[in-house]
Amino acid sequence: MTAEPGTPYVVGYPDRISTRPGERLEVMASADASRSVSAALVRLGTGAAADGIRETEVLALGRVDVVPVQTQLGSFMVAPGCARSWEPGAFVASVVASPSRLGRRQALMSQVVPTGSWTLALLGDGRPSAQVTFGGEERAATGDRPLAEGAWYVVAGGFDPEHGLRVVAWPLSFTASWRAAADSWIERSEGTTPCRGVIRGMLDAPVVVAARQGGASSFVDCYDGKLESPQLLAGVLGEPLLGELSTGRLVTRALRCGWDFSRRLSATGTSGSAVAGDGAPDCDGLLWNSPAEAVTGHRWDGSEQDFRLAPEQYAAVHFHSDDLDDCRWPPSLGFVLPAELPSGAYAVRLEGEGVADRVPFFVRPRAPASALVFLAPTASYLAYANDHPVSDGSFSEATAGRTPVLYDDDLVIHEHREWGLSCYDAHLDGSGVGISSARRPLVNMRPAHRYHVGPWQLPADLAILGWLEDEGFAVDVVTDEDLHREGADLLAPYRAVVSGTHPEYFSTAMLDGLEAYLEQGGRLVSLGANGYYWRVAFDRDRPWVMELRRGHAGSGAWESWPGEAHLAFSGELGGLWRNLGRPPQRLAGVGYAAQGFDRSGWYRRLSDSDDPRAAFIFEGVTARVFGTTGAIGGGAVGQEIDRYDLGLGSPRDALLLATSEGLTDGSLRCAEEVSFSVPGTSARSDPKVRADVVYLVKPGGGGVFSTGSIAWAGSLGVDRALSRITRNVVTRFCDPAPLPW
Amino acid sequence: MVSDADGPAGPLRRDPRLREDEAVAVRRREIEQHLVTLVTPALVDEHRLAPRGPHSPALARVLAYLRQAPTAGKLAIHAPRSGGMRILRLSGSQGVPHEDLGPAGVDGPCAEDAAAHDVFLRRLRALGADPGAP
Numbered sequence: 001m002t003a004e005p006g007t008p009y010v011v012g013y014p015d016r017i018s019t020r021p022g023e024r025l026e027v028m029a030s031a032d033a034s035r036s037v038s039a040a041l042v043r044l045g046t047g048a049a050a051d052g053i054r055e056t057e058v059l060a061l062g063r064v065d066v067v068p069v070q071t072q073l074g075s076f077m078v079a080p081g082c083a084r085s086w087e088p089g090a091f092v093a094s095v096v097a098s099p100s101r102l103g104r105r106q107a108l109m110s111q112v113v114p115t116g117s118w119t120l121a122l123l124g125d126g127r128p129s130a131q132v133t134f135g136g137e138e139r140a141a142t143g144d145r146p147l148a149e150g151a152w153y154v155v156a157g158g159f160d161p162e163h164g165l166r167v168v169a170w171p172l173s174f175t176a177s178w179r180a181a182a183d184s185w186i187e188r189s190e191g192t193t194p195c196r197g198v199i200r201g202m203l204d205a206p207v208v209v210a211a212r213q214g215g216a217s218s219f220v221d222c223y224d225g226k227l228e229s230p231q232l233l234a235g236v237l238g239e240p241l242l243g244e245l246s247t248g249r250l251v252t253r254a255l256r257c258g259w260d261f262s263r264r265l266s267a268t269g270t271s272g273s274a275v276a277g278d279g280a281p282d283c284d285g286l287l288w289n290s291p292a293e294a295v296t297g298h299r300w301d302g303s304e305q306d307f308r309l310a311p312e313q314y315a316a317v318h319f320h321s322d323d324l325d326d327c328r329w330p331p332s333l334g335f336v337l338p339a340e341l342p343s344g345a346y347a348v349r350l351e352g353e354g355v356a357d358r359v360p361f362f363v364r365p366r367a368p369a370s371a372l373v374f375l376a377p378t379a380s381y382l383a384y385a386n387d388h389p390v391s392d393g394s395f396s397e398a399t400a401g402r403t404p405v406l407y408d409d410d411l412v413i414h415e416h417r418e419w420g421l422s423c424y425d426a427h428l429d430g431s432g433v434g435i436s437s438a439r440r441p442l443v444n445m446r447p448a449h450r451y452h453v454g455p456w457q458l459p460a461d462l463a464i465l466g467w468l469e470d471e472g473f474a475v476d477v478v479t480d481e482d483l484h485r486e487g488a489d490l491l492a493p494y495r496a497v498v499s500g501t502h503p504e505y506f507s508t509a510m511l512d513g514l515e516a517y518l519e520q521g522g523r524l525v526s527l528g529a530n531g532y533y534w535r536v537a538f539d540r541d542r543p544w545v546m547e548l549r550r551g552h553a554g555s556g557a558w559e560s561w562p563g564e565a566h567l568a569f570s571g572e573l574g575g576l577w578r579n580l581g582r583p584p585q586r587l588a589g590v591g592y593a594a595q596g597f598d599r600s601g602w603y604r605r606l607s608d609s610d611d612p613r614a615a616f617i618f619e620g621v622t623a624r625v626f627g628t629t630g631a632i633g634g635g636a637v638g639q640e641i642d643r644y645d646l647g648l649g650s651p652r653d654a655l656l657l658a659t660s661e662g663l664t665d666g667s668l669r670c671a672e673e674v675s676f677s678v679p680g681t682s683a684r685s686d687p688k689v690r691a692d693v694v695y696l697v698k699p700g701g702g703g704v705f706s707t708g709s710i711a712w713a714g715s716l717g718v719d720r721a722l723s724r725i726t727r728n729v730v731t732r733f734c735d736p737a738p739l740p741w
Numbered sequence: 742m743v744s745d746a747d748g749p750a751g752p753l754r755r756d757p758r759l760r761e762d763e764a765v766a767v768r769r770r771e772i773e774q775h776l777v778t779l780v781t782p783a784l785v786d787e788h789r790l791a792p793r794g795p796h797s798p799a800l801a802r803v804l805a806y807l808r809q810a811p812t813a814g815k816l817a818i819h820a821p822r823s824g825g826m827r828i829l830r831l832s833g834s835q836g837v838p839h840e841d842l843g844p845a846g847v848d849g850p851c852a853e854d855a856a857a858h859d860v861f862l863r864r865l866r867a868l869g870a871d872p873g874a875p
Contacts (some may be wrong), residue, residue: 015777221849322835391831391839397815398808403857406829406839419837428835552818598793664795 011441014361018479021341027348028329030069037352039064042050042343045465053096053447064333072417074222075323076211090199093120093232094156096248100429101224102126107212109271111203120157130157130167132199141165143189152184152298154245158237164194166237168436182388186621210319224429228297257283262315269571272541287412290325290435292318308571320427323422326439370474371734377503379480386413387422399597402668404452413443423548424557432558438544446575453597461500467716479730487513496733501528501713506535518676518702523733525708530592530640532584537569549574555671588650589694590708596667600638600711601660602628608655613740616732628723632714637708641691655698697741705729780870791856807864818856826856
């Protein structure tokens with residue numbers, strides 16, 4: 001028996017993640033078969049627990065009929081305005097291409113009408129082909145040699161109604177590429193097919209680049225690899241034109257329509273999906289599913305790493321057949337959030353016929369209503385969305401130090417790749433996934449989901465919200481995307497901010513906002529670890545799309561290709577905030593040190609914990625050791641941990657209250673700190689593999705309490721001393737009186 | 742693994758990935774021959790009692806290698822909502838379902854630990870070691 005396709009499911013996503021009471025919300029849903037399910041608005045993290053989920057039903061929403069909905073996967077460009085009646089006659093389709101994944105049919109450029117089509121394609125064996133179909137007849141000119149993955153070519157197809165078809169692909173030399181050198185075995189490929197009258201000329205249809213229209217609203221044969229300067233030219237594919245095409249640029253004298261992708265690269269990066277066309281009017285294109293931009297083109301010579309300084313060297317777009325930035329499902333359900341709905345984490349629960357889903361979102365307050373606010377790390381949720389750590393990543397079991405456990409949700413997202421990948425996955429062509437969108441089901445962003453190492457991100461964060469409610473703290477909820485948009489103004493009404501367990505991904509605006517809030521006297525209860533770690537950016541025109549460039553250092557699943565460490569959405573250099581001059585130790589007193597998922601340790605108090613300024617933290621706690629119990633690994637120190645480090649920016653006057661004990665060889669130093677290949681980087685050999693608890697007060701009077709451990713949240717309500725410490729901190733931080741310092 | 746017969750047409754006589762595969766195979770044989778010598782009844786029992794550790798250096802070395810195996814063909818545990826624990830063989834290909842190998846041997850107080858030990862025994866046999874009676 002296999003875990004076969006067709007595992008029953010119902011799944012959905014909201015039209016946005018951050019909402020306010022009184023606003024209308026729509027939920028897009030799909031299922032494996034037509035199903036009738038009941039819908040209800042539930043509040044997450046509160047109320048009684050059942051099957052591992054704490055939730056309270058708020059509003060019944062009736063029954064919803066959910067049907068299977070197809071998703072268009074793969075990135076490509078469509079120029080719809082090119083649907084016009086061109087003058088009949090010979091034409092040439094040409095593109096500069098570097099294919100990254102051969103082995104199946106892929107379309108480079110195409111036009112399709114009900115009665116026929118033309119396609120410039122790569123066949124399954126890697127050979128280029130110029131193909132036409134018309135009136136049931138099919139003709140093709142196919143190259144005599146396959147292309148090589150990673151090499152650059154001009155691929156041109158000549159479509160001549162009088163004399164036939166011709167395809168030529170010739171390699172371009174380039175100065176710098178570690179993917180494929182200009183090997184002598186990369187050769188020209190060409191072929192011709194005489195035919196007459198099969199096609200009259202260009203068609204009255206949109207021009208599609210990197211795919212082919214397969215039906216009324218579907219696209220097939222999606223291409224994997226980079227493309228530059230796609231163009232359609234009037235005339236025959238003869239030697240003079242071949243010479244002009246060898247420049248790799250648009251041939252303006254014969255241009256019918258063409259697209260210079262480098263024109264999308266401004267000093268502040270790209271935005272939106274429109275591609276300006278050259279040649280005939282109304283030739284502008286639209287990119288679907290966010291292919292990677294600001295990527296090295298065939299002219300990249302390695303002299304510049306920042307696309308903003310040499311855009312002509314970055315004139316390529318990297319298309320992937322598994323890109324996704326919007327499922328584009330129609331709404332299955334819409335309703336108005338109750339006007340008096342308290343701020344918090346919510347979900348639309350869909351269940352029936354043996355399937356269920358909870359579609360989460362967050363509700364902001366209509367107006368700030370408490371001293372405390374929880375900052376839901378939605379940027380980090382996006383980074384991990386639909387992660388396949390076990391199904392795809394061979395490294396995950398080694399880093400976890402335990403045999404991986406897959407749950408039903410993991411099998412569903414393994415089978416349903418059409419819901420897109422996480423920023424920890426690789427595309428089918430091996431390149432790292434740098435785009436994550438909120439307009440798709442985020443199957444692991446669910447209250448009951450279990451990552452291969454236990455509760456992770458949203459499910460773990462709900463434990464914090466639940467504990468705060470159990471302790472009687474009133475708390476509003478806002479999200480990373482709110483912070484990105486509104487900065488410190490979002491947080492200013494609040495005395496204190498509580499973080500999630502793992503706020504790993506931060507945009508510049510988010511970090512600026514949080515830092516400004518603290519400088520203005522705000523307080524941060526940083527209950528997680530590995531926070532404030534990677535830089536991300538959001539598309540200015542499509543704020544539901546997030547981009548990550550991992551660069552060349554850090555503990556992450558992939559590395560940027562050379563020259564591609566700058567974010568397309570902003571132009572900024574990507575990578576670790578530590579390497580960008582803003583280490584988390586300066587913000588929070590602690591920063592990423594190590595990870596280990598086998599078993600958790602505990603904390604031992606240090607002498608600073610007896611400092612009178614920290615007395616409020618340890619009020620009612622006499623034990624010198626705490627955090628010895630917890631739901632995550634059996635203790636409060638575990639998963640990913642942060643430590644105090646003066647060399648990395650921990651404030652010199654911060655109090656180092658406690659450090660960790662009890663970790664094993666399963667906890668290993670973070671990769672970015674292992675400068676040479678040496679043994680002994682585990683907790684049993686390396687004293688820098690530890691979690692530290694830090695308390696500090698900023699010059700403006702703001703305060704920070706950092707726990708340095710993701711597993712801390714698992715000990716809330718379990719470990720009495722730890723719970724009391726946390727309660728003491730949250731209570732005091734909500735008190736407007738100046739912090740003792 | 743790609744065979745010579747699948748190599749591209751043209752002057753490239755051998756798929757370069759085969760060269761890399763050959764070197765890796767030599768190294769794997771060397772590593773595995775050593776690891777097999779570490780597999781004793783005591784080591785197997787050590788894992789059975791504490792699959793998540795802490796582990797002796799010998800067991801840690803064996804596990805470090807087993808855990809870094811490529812995804813295709815690797816064993817994992819499936820904990821279905823319907824209950825029980827099962828062993829999966831990962832397909833290694835996106836979208837291709839994993840192969841269900843049946844229920845895990847789950848004798849013992851902790852089902853996940855027992856399933857992890859079941860996986861360990863199967864991996865040792867695949868390595869060419871004799872872990873003793875199942």
